[in-house]
Every structure is written in structure tokens, then in C-alpha cells.
Amino acid sequence: MARQRSVRFIALAALAGAVAAASVLAVAELVALIVARGAGPLEAVGAFVIDIVPQPVKEFAIATFGEYDKIVLLASVALGAVVAAAAAGILQLWRAPAGVVVLAVGAAAGTAAALTRAGSTPLWALPSVLGGIAGCVLLALLIRRLRRWRDAARGRTSPAGPDEASESPQAAPSRRAFLTMTLVSAAAAIVVGAGSRALSAVTNSIDAIREALRIPAPRSRVQIPADAEFDVPGLSPLITPNEDFYRVDTALTVPSIDPATWRLTIDGMVDQPVDIGFDQLMEMGLDEYAITLTCVSNEVGGGLVGNAVWTGVPVRELLKLAAPSADADMVLSRSVDGYTASTPLDALVDPERDAILAVTMNGEPLPLEHGFPVRMVVPGLYGYVSATKWLTQLTVTRFDRDEAYWTPRGYSARAPIKMSSRLDTPRAGTPVDAGEVMLAGVAWAQTVGIERVEVSIDNGPWEAAELSAPINDDTWVQWRMPWQAESGTHYIGVRAVNRDGDLQIEERAPIAPDGSSGWQRVLLTVR
Known part of the structure; x- marks a missing residue:
């Protein structure tokens, strides 16, 4: 006892x-x-x-x-x-x-x-x-x-x-x-x-403020072709709903920022430092852009990728006000929570690339967890070097002088998105019945565009799949291919070719230091 x-x-x-x-x-x-x-x-x-x-x-x-x-x-x-x-x-x-x-x-x-x-x-x-x-x-x-x-x-x-x-x-x-x-x-x-x-x-009234916020109508809207989306069960939708869009960031709690008090400063190697508020940003004029975002942590065939229609202002217009030095080659963007990203300056001032400060996502003010009230969106670069949420500062600098949050943690300072393709349906582990099965998925090669997607059954010859009409070169496209499936287990391989004629990298690579690569191969069971 x-x-x-x-x-x-x-x-x-x-x-x-x-x-x-x-x-x-x-x-x-x-x-x-x-x-x-x-x-x-x-x-x-x-x-x-x-x-x-x-x-x-x-x-x-x-x-x-x-x-x-x-x-x-x-x-x-x-x-x-x-x-x-x-x-x-x-x-x-x-x-x-x-x-x-x-x-x-x-x-x-x-x-x-x-x-x-x-x-x-x-x-x-x-x-x-x-x-x-x-x-x-x-x-x-x-x-x-x-x-x-x-x-x-x-x-x-x-x-x-x-x-x-x-x-x-x-x-x-x-x-x-x-x-x-x-x-x-x-x-x-x-x-x-x-x-x-x-x-x-x-x-904390930020939710209420966001709901009441009225964003000016964009001067131009994204035109989506009639045949841009296939009706295939299990296929990722052409436009990813906000509630389904992936979220990867370092913020343990979502920052609360009132647009009325939000400020953006542009400093560093510039002739004229800039400080603007939310209303001033709106007055610059808004346009719609369809852009696919990809996280560097996305494995081959993974789901850390999404496509949305954004409304915003080109970053190059803001940088033009600041007049960056000719010696600068990087912009260090900073979030209100201290996160930083290193974006090549040429990607932000390129008139052929729609790098923007976004204020809406799929027709509504940015969700709080996706950067409300202002975030960066840059096509063709992984999010960790471009897609800064809750943006508050742009510092024009050089790669040999400054480094961003992820650079000392084993990731490349520059990170162009690698071309990739994915099988969405049928899913591995979900048996299908013998007979005609529709294989379908998505592929992306930002700033260049997808020329074709090819599918191989059981390591057989590569056959071209049907592609949906692309919105532009900065968004993913859907693909589909009918398959006469016979009982047993089968390997389905997927690869893509961009409009420059480059074949998707076959060699497998991990996500660090600059994104995964490899052809997706999925084992399917047919009953």
C-alpha cells in the first residue's frame, strides 16, 4: 500500500x-x-x-x-x-x-x-x-x-x-x-x-474586413477556351477552388493585416524608394491573369500544385517607379512575418512574363491563408523564390549580397519550375474494371507551354494523349487517353514535351535543392 x-x-x-x-x-x-x-x-x-x-x-x-x-x-x-x-x-x-x-x-x-x-x-x-x-x-x-x-x-x-x-x-x-x-x-x-x-x-475583424472589401473590376479578363477542360471524373479541375488550393508556408498562425494599414516599401539598390498603400495599388489598375503555382516540395505526381485566376498589378510597373540599379540582379521580397524570397530581377521586369502583386484569387479577395491582402505570383518559378504571401517589402539587391529564407537551408537561390506531368485518374490503389478506362491528368511547362503528353502502358511504346486547349503558357493543361484495360496489374507511365521540343526529365531527383524530377509511373490493378 x-x-x-x-x-x-x-x-x-x-x-x-x-x-x-x-x-x-x-x-x-x-x-x-x-x-x-x-x-x-x-x-x-x-x-x-x-x-x-x-x-x-x-x-x-x-x-x-x-x-x-x-x-x-x-x-x-x-x-x-x-x-x-x-x-x-x-x-x-x-x-x-x-x-x-x-x-x-x-x-x-x-x-x-x-x-x-x-x-x-x-x-x-x-x-x-x-x-x-x-x-x-x-x-x-x-x-x-x-x-x-x-x-x-x-x-x-x-x-x-x-x-x-x-x-x-x-x-x-x-x-x-x-x-x-x-x-x-x-x-x-x-x-x-x-x-x-x-x-x-x-x-480580430480581418475576416469581416475581407468580406466587406470591394476590389475594383479588372481592366482585362482571362479568356478561357471552350475546350480548355475535359469532363473526366477524378481529373483535377482546370481552375483549382480556393478551398482546395495547396498551402505551404512558414507562418504558424495566419497573419492578420488590415488593407487600410497595409504598406509596401521598395528599397535597396534603387534611385527612388517607393512606399505605397493598398488604395494606391488599386489605382494603378488591375488585370486578370491565369497562373499555375507549384511548390518546390511537390514530389513527382504530387498535389502541391494548383491553377487559379488572379487579379493584380505587374511587379515591373512598381519597380519602374523605383528605378532599380543596373548592377542589381535580385529582389528580396519580405512577408509581414519575416519570411523572405529571392526572385531574379529579370523575371520581375520581363514584359513577356506576368509577374504580379495579386489581390484576388478566383474572383474574390485573397483568402487569409493565401496572403491577404497582397501577395506575389510569378509564373515559372517555384513558390519559395517568388510567391511571397502577406507581402510588405521589396528590396532590390544582388544574389552575392543577400540570401532568402530557404537558401541557407539547402535550396537553390534561383529555382525555375521543371516541366512535369501527372496521372490523376485512375488512382493507384483503386482497382478499375476491365474494359475502356479513361486515363487523364495534367501537365505544365510554365512560360513555354505543353506541346504534348505521352503515355506508356507496361513499358510499351509511348502514345500521344489528347490535350485540352491551353489558357496560356503559364497554366497547366489537362490530358486524356482511352485505354482498353485487361485484367491484371499494369504500369502506366506519363511524360511531357514542351513547345521548345524539350522532353520532360526522366532521371529522378529529390525536391532539394531545386525541385523534383522524373517520369511518373503508377501501378494500376484491373479486375
Whole structure:
């Protein structure tokens, strides 16, 4: 029974540590709501983890969890905090004040992470500092009451025996004091933490502002050919709906930016620095552009690619106002959250390339998670060097002077999109019936265009598939080919040829340093 009692008190000490950690987060969320939204320790540490994890871990997270990678990260950070806090509670019971020291170190880590985030000020330290103080005080008080209960239970037992249920009356007050404080503290942490989150959502009116925003009608609209889209079940739609468009970025929480306060600065190697607001950008005149975006993390046959109709202003018109130096060769774009991308200057000033600052996506203001109110869209370049969301700054510079977020993390500073093709239907792992089966998918070769897509069955001869009418050279095209499928297993190979006559790269390459390559081969089962 003594051993059981010891285990029970250890478990209760762990619970006290977890409750103390919950109070840290709750108080920090409340303070962050008042002084610095986004400076809470959970988000700050999560953002710090994103910055320091090795490249293979990032690739694994994106490939495994997709758009849920940030939710998984936050859950992992929270779980780690709970485990560490539980250990702090046990340490405090065994050897005070060791547990309080552990909790204080955790709060200090949150403070350091917050202060190193882009755009942070000294006020960003307050959430973790005040939350840490509250948590340390609560842990000390809880463990003090638990220790009194433990000592009373060890020293005085009833005649019925040393069972917890038969503790003497002397132990009861200490037990009630500990349990009451623990339950009240846990409930308070939940109410304060959840309430702060809810209040933050209510007081954050960016959703409402976005809904009410009226974007001027574009001067020109994208003309989509009548035969640009095939009606094949399972085939990716020609225009990817906003809710289905892939999302890959480093923002742990989506930035909230009011268009009324948004500013874009253009500086660096320019004759005339530029500073404009959202209304000024609108007054420059908007046009529609159909452009396919691709993430460098897209594996062969992967889904981190989408096609949308964007409304925006050519970047070259803005750079023309700034008059870049003839010695410059790169523009370092910066997001409000500190993310940077290195875009070749010639790609932004090329009159034949529609590099734009986009304000709408498929006929509506940019979704918050896709860069509202302004983002970059540059055809022919992977997103990590061009598609900066929540844009706030363009610095004209040189590749040999500056580097962007991903460059020191193992990726190329310049990253033109590699031609690729994909089989959408039938999907691997989904058996089909024998007879005529429609093979279909998409292919893209931005700035050049797709000439043809070829399909090989069981390593047989390559046969040309039927292509849909392209919108332009910057969007994907759909392809389809009927196939008389016989029972058994079959390999389907897909490759593309662009309008310059170049064949899609057959050799397999990983996504780092400048995008994957290879012909997709899919094993299908025919019943």
C-alpha cells in the first residue's frame, strides 16, 4: 500500500505540473491579447522550431501531413510542454525548487523565441514572462499542499490500515486544499485560455474586413477556351477552388493585416524608394491573369500544385517607379512575418512574363491563408523564390549580397519550375474494371507551354494523349487517353514535351535543392 501511495502522489505531482503549465499558457494568451498578439509562447516556440528543424524533417512533415503540418507541430509542442511540466511537478515534489526552475527555464525559452520573431518588440517578452511567473507561483503552492497531504498520510493512518481510503482526519484538510486548488486552477486556466483565444477571434475583424472589401473590376479578363477542360471524373479541375488550393508556408498562425494599414516599401539598390498603400495599388489598375503555382516540395505526381485566376498589378510597373540599379540582379521580397524570397530581377521586369502583386484569387479577395491582402505570383518559378504571401517589402539587391529564407537551408537561390506531368485518374490503389478506362491528368511547362503528353502502358511504346486547349503558357493543361484495360496489374507511365521540343526529365531527383524530377509511373490493378 505504501508503494501505491507513493505512485499516487507522483501522479498527482505530475498533474500539478501540467496544471501549472496550463496556467502559463492561459496567462500568456491573455497578456498577448492585450499587448502583442502572436507573442504567446506556444506560437513563438512553434515558429522557432520551424526555423531550426533540418531540411529532411521539413520535407517529411510536408509530405506526411500536408496542410495539417502546422497543427501537428503545435500539438507536438503542446505535448512536449505537458510532458516537461509533468516532470517539473515531480521534481518539485522530490527536490524543491527544482521543478520551479524547470518551469522558469521553459518560460525563458518562450520569451527568447518570441523576441527573435520578425517584427517583435520588447513587449513581446511580457506574455511568457508574466505567464511564467504565474505558473511558477502556482506550481510551488500546489506542491506545498500536496507535500502536506503526503506527510499527513504517511505519518497518521487509521486503525483500518494504511489504505488511502482510510486516511486519518488529519490528512483530509491537506487533501481537500490540494484538490480544490488544482481543480480551480485547471478550470481557470481553461476559461482564461479559451476565452482569450475566443476574444482574439472576435476582436480580430480581418475576416469581416475581407468580406466587406470591394476590389475594383479588372481592366482585362482571362479568356478561357471552350475546350480548355475535359469532363473526366477524378481529373483535377482546370481552375483549382480556393478551398482546395495547396498551402505551404512558414507562418504558424495566419497573419492578420488590415488593407487600410497595409504598406509596401521598395528599397535597396534603387534611385527612388517607393512606399505605397493598398488604395494606391488599386489605382494603378488591375488585370486578370491565369497562373499555375507549384511548390518546390511537390514530389513527382504530387498535389502541391494548383491553377487559379488572379487579379493584380505587374511587379515591373512598381519597380519602374523605383528605378532599380543596373548592377542589381535580385529582389528580396519580405512577408509581414519575416519570411523572405529571392526572385531574379529579370523575371520581375520581363514584359513577356506576368509577374504580379495579386489581390484576388478566383474572383474574390485573397483568402487569409493565401496572403491577404497582397501577395506575389510569378509564373515559372517555384513558390519559395517568388510567391511571397502577406507581402510588405521589396528590396532590390544582388544574389552575392543577400540570401532568402530557404537558401541557407539547402535550396537553390534561383529555382525555375521543371516541366512535369501527372496521372490523376485512375488512382493507384483503386482497382478499375476491365474494359475502356479513361486515363487523364495534367501537365505544365510554365512560360513555354505543353506541346504534348505521352503515355506508356507496361513499358510499351509511348502514345500521344489528347490535350485540352491551353489558357496560356503559364497554366497547366489537362490530358486524356482511352485505354482498353485487361485484367491484371499494369504500369502506366506519363511524360511531357514542351513547345521548345524539350522532353520532360526522366532521371529522378529529390525536391532539394531545386525541385523534383522524373517520369511518373503508377501501378494500376484491373479486375
